[in-house]
Amino acid sequence: MSSHASSTPDNLLWKGGVQPMRVGYGKLMMWIFLLSDTFTFSALLISYGLVRFSYPTFKDLNPGQSIADFVPSTEWWPTPEKVFEAVPLLHGLSLPLVFVGIMTFILIFSSVTMVLAVEAGHRMDKADVEKWMLWTILGGFTFLGSQAWEWSHFIHGTGAGGANLISNEYGPTAFADFFFFITGFHGTHVLSGVILNILIFYNASNGVYQKRGHYEMVEKVGLYWHFVDLVWVFVFTFFYLV
Amino acid sequence: MAEHIENIDAEKQKPQTKELWKVFWILLIITAVEFVIAFQISSDSDFGKWLKISLFIILTFVKSFYIVGTFMHLKHEVKALIWTVVLPVVFVLWFILALVYYEGGYIGSLK
Numbered sequence: 001m002s003s004h005a006s007s008t009p010d011n012l013l014w015k016g017g018v019q020p021m022r023v024g025y026g027k028l029m030m031w032i033f034l035l036s037d038t039f040t041f042s043a044l045l046i047s048y049g050l051v052r053f054s055y056p057t058f059k060d061l062n063p064g065q066s067i068a069d070f071v072p073s074t075e076w077w078p079t080p081e082k083v084f085e086a087v088p089l090l091h092g093l094s095l096p097l098v099f100v101g102i103m104t105f106i107l108i109f110s111s112v113t114m115v116l117a118v119e120a121g122h123r124m125d126k127a128d129v130e131k132w133m134l135w136t137i138l139g140g141f142t143f144l145g146s147q148a149w150e151w152s153h154f155i156h157g158t159g160a161g162g163a164n165l166i167s168n169e170y171g172p173t174a175f176a177d178f179f180f181f182i183t184g185f186h187g188t189h190v191l192s193g194v195i196l197n198i199l200i201f202y203n204a205s206n207g208v209y210q211k212r213g214h215y216e217m218v219e220k221v222g223l224y225w226h227f228v229d230l231v232w233v234f235v236f237t238f239f240y241l242v
Numbered sequence: 243m244a245e246h247i248e249n250i251d252a253e254k255q256k257p258q259t260k261e262l263w264k265v266f267w268i269l270l271i272i273t274a275v276e277f278v279i280a281f282q283i284s285s286d287s288d289f290g291k292w293l294k295i296s297l298f299i300i301l302t303f304v305k306s307f308y309i310v311g312t313f314m315h316l317k318h319e320v321k322a323l324i325w326t327v328v329l330p331v332v333f334v335l336w337f338i339l340a341l342v343y344y345e346g347g348y349i350g351s352l353k
Binding site for chain 1: 255257258259262263265266269270273276277280281284285286294295298299301302305306309310312313314315319320322323326327330331333334337338341342345346349350
């Protein structure tokens with residue numbers, strides 16, 4: 001190879017040795033992966049929105065009535081707060097959105113414990129990393145348990161047949177289909193997040209990262225975990241609130 | 243990295259967690275506000291319904307700003323990384339607009 005003079009100014013040349021974005025390869029790739037996952041979840045939520053607004057609302061077909069008089073029918077799209085109003089151990093009470101509010105709190109809380117584990121990693125504080133990772137794992141399992149309860153309640157229903165992929169007591173079949181697919185896809189992310197968190201906790205406890213001299217793995221898995229929380233924030237808004 | 247390795251035997255550093263807990267409370271309060279909106283503004287009028295939807299969407303983006311900025315640390319990364327992550331999200335807007343503009347009429351006519 002003959003050397004040839006480059007017209008590129010010296011300060012714009014990357015000569016290797018330094019990370020171009022000042023983050024490790026793994027962390028950068030985690031960001032790129034999360035970006036692709038953003039599109040997947042966007043596709044799901046956008047299709048939910050389009051199908052939802054292609055159906056009339058309860059008010060459209062019953063102009064004189066209030067949302068408070070809502071009754072489920074396959075003719076109109078359900079009002080979420082009239083569907084998700086059950087809380088474990090409080091059978092028969094109408095507590096709209098309370099349980100999903102608790103689930104949101106659990107996920108926000110496990111997000112803050114995750115970022116505290118990352119912070120402890122920066123300080124090379126092994127005991128603190130373990131403590132906060134354990135809280136995060138606990139939060140993840142609590143969320144998954146809550147979701148299992150919510151699914152079970154949704155499937156068994158309120159005595160009018162419940163809901164599955166082909167029939168749905170709360171409204172059009174598409175509503176149940178989207179519910180299972182979107183919350184299920186998110187729940188799968190939570191499950192894989194919990195598994196990753198357990199692996200990281202195991203490695204941290206065995207001193208793998210202490211020996212390595214840095215806790216970057218905690219940061220990478222932390223990014224994934226926060227993303228799962230971020231997706232829930234959007235699912236909560238577009239599925240339960242709007 | 244050198245100072246990190248030395249730190250193993252050194253005295254423990256103090257945790258820097260003030261900002262993290264602050265963001266936790268912000269997220270919690272915004273979620274509480276969303277609940278208040280959900281039950282205080284009636285969807286019976288078109289105005290109420292669209293006001294609610296707009297407020298929910300704005301608050302959701304405020305929350306995601308805090309999650310991505312502070313929890314995911316993106317606020318403190320180099321500009322090149324920030325733009326690498328944020329710019330492609332514009333395609334989501336395109337996604338929405340294209341589907342609503344080109345397919346909206348068709349989807350609406352199905353039901």
